[in-house]
Amino acid sequence: MSKGPARRKVGIVGFGHLGRYLVQRLQDEGSQHGLELAFVWNRDVQKLQGQVPTSLQLQDLCGFPECNVDLVVEVAHPCITQDYGEAFLASADFMVGSPTALADQATETRLREAAQRGGHTLYVPRGALWGGEDIQRMDNCGTLQGLKVTMIKHPDSFRLESELRERLQAARGQRAVLYEGPVRALCPLAPNNVNTMAAACMAASSLGFDGVQGCLITDPGLPDWHVVEVEVTGPAHEHRDQAFTVTSSRRNPASPGAVTGAATFPSFWCSLLACQGHGGHVRLC
Structure with missing residues (x-):
């Protein structure tokens, strides 16, 4: 049988x-x-x-x-x-x-x-990461010009290293930007929190970890949400000072203090x- x-x-x-x-x-x-x-x-x-x-x-x-x-x-x-x-x-x-x-x-x-x-x-x-396949498709077609991923979480949801931990403590419970710049330098400082950004870098291989920009924000006003905003920039219009852009905002319910949101x-x-x-x-x- x-x-x-x-x-x-x-x-x-x-x-x-x-x-x-x-x-x-x-x-x-x-x-x-x-x-x-x-x-x-x-x-x-x-x-x-x-x-x-x-x-x-x-x-x-x-x-x-x-x-x-x-x-x-x-x-x-x-x-x-x-x-x-x-x-x-x-x-x-x-x-x-x-x-x-x-x-x-x-x-x-x-x-x-x-x-x-x-x-x-x-x-x-x-x-x-929302829209990863679209980002990858633009990248494969050579039309992806820029990519920025912003992650906003409650202070208790971060597991940070070195200077980022110090910046989080210095924020004293206020909304604050902890980091803004290339994702490569951010990953070792927040290895448990920015896997979404790393996935974006792999989707946008032409930009990679040095070209994709990451922004990490602490916000005590978000006790049970993780917010991920993705900004994609495409080619400029041939005859105008305009560029193709797509912006998305993903709100993922999360238990207070959780590193990983429920939808993940x-x-x-x-x-x-x-x-x-x-x-x-x-x-x-």
Whole structure:
């Protein structure tokens, strides 16, 4: 008797709020989509106890090739992509849930080359980015001239490093601009907060992390919302002092103090479902 088509095996790296969500969806609905949970890894393995069957707990991430997965999904920390991204792409497709890791030029180059070399796809989930495919299409056509992403959150929703943390404290509960400039310099200062900006940089590859502009704003008047504004600039009119522009504003409900907004969870699930293997290149999903 035929067993039917093989299921696509998925490994989840990270078991925070987003990792738990994806694991649960895979366990509940994976078979409906031709997917099977193959392993779950977390830095603190104790958090997996009672939540993930022992047979699916991966103790050593270096041993992931033995699980024979088709797709690895990282929802842990940028350092995972920097340390293991090449190895993942050597034997599987890889969805990088922390694309701020790609702000490191060497890491981005290594992963692009690894995808080509192994014939696997490096997937970048859009997360909270609205209009990513349109941005990418303009970029591919050579009509994208400028891109700016502004993120506005309550002070408690930020996880910042170094001088940005000091600027947040100095704001003293007032609305303030914490950063405005190229996204590349921002990513290591706010690795958990600006993955949307990093996704925009990958969609707009001609501009990249140096050309895409990012603006980070703290606003105590937004206790339960994350706002993402995207400003796209296209070519100027041939005979007038005008340029094509598109501006969008996305308001994502969020629990007070949450780093990730509510709508981002199902967005990641949809991105995972789109990771069906597209060959050795980078693809927004």
